Amino acid sequence: MVFTSFTFLVFAAIFFPIFFMTRGRLQTLVCVVASYIFYGWWDWRFMALLATSTTVDYTLGRCIAASTDPRRRRLWLTASIVMNLGFLGFFKYFNFFAGSFADMARSFGFAADWATLHIVLPVGISFYTFQSISYTIDIYRRRIAPERDFLVFAAFIALFPQLVAGPIVRASWLLPQMHATRRFRWANLFSGLEMVVLGFFMKLVVADNLAPFVAENFAFPEAHNSASLLLGVIFFAFQIYGDFAGYSLIAIGLARVMGYRFCRNFRRPYLAASFSEFWTRWHISLSSWLRDYLYISLGGNRHGTARTYRNLMLTMLLGGLWHGANWTFIIWGGLHGAYLVLQRVLGVLQRRLPLPPLLPQPVAKALAVLAVFSLTTLAWVFFRAESVGQAWTVIERIVFLGDFRFGQVPLKFEAIKGVLLILLLLAIELLGEPRPLQRSYRALRPLRTAAVLGLLWLIPLAGSFSGAQFIYFQF
Amino acid sequence: MKTLRPLCYIATVALLFLVGDRVLSSLIERLVSASEFRFSRLYRGDLNYDLLVIGDSRAVHSIYAPGLSQRLCRSVLNIAYNGMSTEVAEAVLRDYLDRNAPPKAVLIEVSSVTRSNDLLNDMRLYAGHANHVAALTRRDDPRTATWMSLSHLYAFNNEMTLRALYYLKRTDQDWVLDGDTQMTPEVVAKLNPATYPPPRSRPESVAALKRLVRDLEQRHIRPILFIAPYHPVYGRLAPTFAAWERQLQDEVGADNKIVDLSQALQANDEFADVQHVNFNGSRHVLDLVASGLAALMPLQTASQCPVRVPPAATLAGVSP
Numbered sequence: 001m002v003f004t005s006f007t008f009l010v011f012a013a014i015f016f017p018i019f020f021m022t023r024g025r026l027q028t029l030v031c032v033v034a035s036y037i038f039y040g041w042w043d044w045r046f047m048a049l050l051a052t053s054t055t056v057d058y059t060l061g062r063c064i065a066a067s068t069d070p071r072r073r074r075l076w077l078t079a080s081i082v083m084n085l086g087f088l089g090f091f092k093y094f095n096f097f098a099g100s101f102a103d104m105a106r107s108f109g110f111a112a113d114w115a116t117l118h119i120v121l122p123v124g125i126s127f128y129t130f131q132s133i134s135y136t137i138d139i140y141r142r143r144i145a146p147e148r149d150f151l152v153f154a155a156f157i158a159l160f161p162q163l164v165a166g167p168i169v170r171a172s173w174l175l176p177q178m179h180a181t182r183r184f185r186w187a188n189l190f191s192g193l194e195m196v197v198l199g200f201f202m203k204l205v206v207a208d209n210l211a212p213f214v215a216e217n218f219a220f221p222e223a224h225n226s227a228s229l230l231l232g233v234i235f236f237a238f239q240i241y242g243d244f245a246g247y248s249l250i251a252i253g254l255a256r257v258m259g260y261r262f263c264r265n266f267r268r269p270y271l272a273a274s275f276s277e278f279w280t281r282w283h284i285s286l287s288s289w290l291r292d293y294l295y296i297s298l299g300g301n302r303h304g305t306a307r308t309y310r311n312l313m314l315t316m317l318l319g320g321l322w323h324g325a326n327w328t329f330i331i332w333g334g335l336h337g338a339y340l341v342l343q344r345v346l347g348v349l350q351r352r353l354p355l356p357p358l359l360p361q362p363v364a365k366a367l368a369v370l371a372v373f374s375l376t377t378l379a380w381v382f383f384r385a386e387s388v389g390q391a392w393t394v395i396e397r398i399v400f401l402g403d404f405r406f407g408q409v410p411l412k413f414e415a416i417k418g419v420l421l422i423l424l425l426l427a428i429e430l431l432g433e434p435r436p437l438q439r440s441y442r443a444l445r446p447l448r449t450a451a452v453l454g455l456l457w458l459i460p461l462a463g464s465f466s467g468a469q470f471i472y473f474q475f
Numbered sequence: 476m477k478t479l480r481p482l483c484y485i486a487t488v489a490l491l492f493l494v495g496d497r498v499l500s501s502l503i504e505r506l507v508s509a510s511e512f513r514f515s516r517l518y519r520g521d522l523n524y525d526l527l528v529i530g531d532s533r534a535v536h537s538i539y540a541p542g543l544s545q546r547l548c549r550s551v552l553n554i555a556y557n558g559m560s561t562e563v564a565e566a567v568l569r570d571y572l573d574r575n576a577p578p579k580a581v582l583i584e585v586s587s588v589t590r591s592n593d594l595l596n597d598m599r600l601y602a603g604h605a606n607h608v609a610a611l612t613r614r615d616d617p618r619t620a621t622w623m624s625l626s627h628l629y630a631f632n633n634e635m636t637l638r639a640l641y642y643l644k645r646t647d648q649d650w651v652l653d654g655d656t657q658m659t660p661e662v663v664a665k666l667n668p669a670t671y672p673p674p675r676s677r678p679e680s681v682a683a684l685k686r687l688v689r690d691l692e693q694r695h696i697r698p699i700l701f702i703a704p705y706h707p708v709y710g711r712l713a714p715t716f717a718a719w720e721r722q723l724q725d726e727v728g729a730d731n732k733i734v735d736l737s738q739a740l741q742a743n744d745e746f747a748d749v750q751h752v753n754f755n756g757s758r759h760v761l762d763l764v765a766s767g768l769a770a771l772m773p774l775q776t777a778s779q780c781p782v783r784v785p786p787a788a789t790l791a792g793v794s795p
Binding site for chain 2 (some may be wrong): 449
């Protein structure tokens with residue numbers, strides 16, 4: 001069930017009144033049942049997978065907490081991680097590794113096509129698996145107590161707004177909220193719907209309008225000139241942002257209507273002036289997860305420069321692999337790892353060789369923002385391409401073809417519309433960046449209403465209603 | 476009282492949404508109506524052209540209206556549009572005849588009988604004026620009509636609105652694909668036949684074509700059916716083309732001979748792609764069409780020329 005579908009509208013119209021009419025555990029039960037219906041709408045068979053993951057982690061969480069023996073605690077934690085990553089590995093990566101093995105075998109003259117299976121990826125598995133793993137690790141690290149109520153834990157794992165594509169909400173944040181009965185509040189409804197409207201704008205108006213131009217350029221890079229391909233990759237940077245940040249806003253907004261507060265998942269990422277800053281603004285719930293449960297577990301920056309660089313590279317490579325079993329994602333992660341390492345190296349050099357600033361600070365910052373955006377967009381080429389070869393063709397034609405005549409761009413009107421929408425989104429982002437403006441905006445209700453109305457008018461005027469899926473559903 | 480305030484707030488927002496929707500849509504509609512875009516002019520009415528051209532993008536690019544106007548010394552208007560099916564063409568032409576002086580002849584590019592009616596999504600910006608197009612939209616896509624009653628702005632959510640605004644103060648009759656965009660032997664060698672399905676007429680469009688021809692004749696307007704040029708490789712990509720053409724000719728009847736220009740051009744530098752001629756190709760098409768039309772519609776001498784035709788240099792106009 002997709003948030004932008006008519007089915008979801010019917011689902012919401014039935015769910016919300018029942019949810020607010022019930023109290024206590026009955027409310028939690030309504031939440032669990034609705035979330036399983038929401039999830040089962042894609043494929044009812046995967047409900048069993050979700051239930052298994054929930055039951056095992058609930059049990060293992062209690063076992064870890066109940067045991068005082070460090071070896072036994074470690075054993076239970078390992079079991080939880082192995083089970084979660086096992087599911088993820090099987091459904092997401094089996095064909096990738098088996099396919100790579102078959103390719104290798106073929107290069108030695110052996111046929112190994114038997115190695116690949118037709119596996120369908122359960123929607124949202126990467127998200128709820130990470131949410132579940134963080135729960136058991138937090139219990140192991142004695143940061144949280146295990147959840148005693150199975151129903152509450154099931155609701156925490158399956159909560160429909162964030163089940164399919166995040167944000168990955170930590171147990172320490174969400175579980176305490178789930179114990180109290182959620183009552184209807186007008187303030188929650190208004191602020192939640194405000195986020196939902198902004199989310200729909202980002203998805204339907206920005207992302208889905210850019211999508212056809214991007215798809216055309218990546219499908220036939222040989223048929224497009226440098227100008228078209230350059231626009232295509234820039235459009236993709238904003239398409240994926242609009243798509244994913246839009247989804248996150250809708251999810252956070254719906255949870256707010258229910259009375260739950262989620263952390264932000266995006267914070268104007270393309271205004272970041274460094275890569276470390278970018279990762280505190282982009283997919284915050286995943287990047288902070290990777291930092292807390294992978295980077296720090298690997299040693300973080302506590303064991304010298306070389307180990308820090310290695311840990312950064314490993315974290316980003318695994319972050320890339322988390323997105324899917326394809327070399328393109330690994331290269332994407334590798335590039336971001338390299339950017340972070342390079343930034344650290346440059347930072348060290350700058351500290352050792354302090355040079356007077358060559359440019360005024362605002363100009364230097366604007367150039368840094370531009371540089372971060374450009375390199376991030378370069379990495380997006382690999383993320384979007386279906387193969388490394390296709391990504392290389394796109395980059396090669398942009399750099400070496402040198403044909404930047406806008407007149408030769410085949411989809412000119414889509415290009416013009418895309419540029420206008422990106423400028424509009426950037427204007428919204430720039431207005432939202434300075435803190436005093438943020439505060440004034442929040443305090444002025446008529447202004448907020450006017451902004452929501454503006455977005456509501458833009459949705460029918462410029463939205464794309466092609467029923468396109470959210471990009472992150474595939475992860 | 477506590478519940479009443481938020482409810483009032485919601486009602487106010489809903490009301491403001493509706494009012495703003497209506498005000499904004501009427502502003503856009505004014506702009507669109509004032510545009511020099513082909514359909515805006517058509518629906519404004521009071522046009523008086525000797526010759527109309529209708530069809531899909533193949534008609535748009537092969538018949539450069541000012542060029543033909545110059546060759547024939549007659550007023551020519553191209554109201555063809557990318558993706559226009561013959562059914563939509565019929566509705567557009569009927570709307571034209573309702574509002575404007577009847578032309579002497581209509582050039583109909585008939586390969587548009589293979590097209591679907593997707594263009595109706597774009598045509599909805601003229602729904603308030605276009606009786607025949609609106610009726611077709613109601614038949615094909617009743618949901619769109621429902622959405623449009625909820626939000627009038629939705630009518631302008633399409634590429635055609637952008638085009639109408641782009642052509643607010645300039646003519647759109649200069650569409651022709653740049654001569655620099657050419658087929659090359661390398662491109663021809665890489666063409667994948669799978670992307671060129673065999674031509675298949677939609678029965679609704681064939682019926683519309685027959686109705687249209689009959690109706691034009693009853694109004695004493697000469698329908699001229701033609702097929703614009705295809706790149707020579709098309710014969711290999713779509714081997715059933717000749718059979719399709721024969722069948723279409725049988726269906727429209729021997730009295731309405733389809734002028735077949737499908738193989739009239741052979742050179743790579745005359746085509747932008749397999750199905751569309753470029754600037755170079757369109758010049759040759761115009762020569763062919765003009766000489767054919769001269770026999771049907773006697774040429775006028777320049778001194779008698781009743782229309783202002785732009786200089787030949789404007790043939791190098793921008794492509795859409």
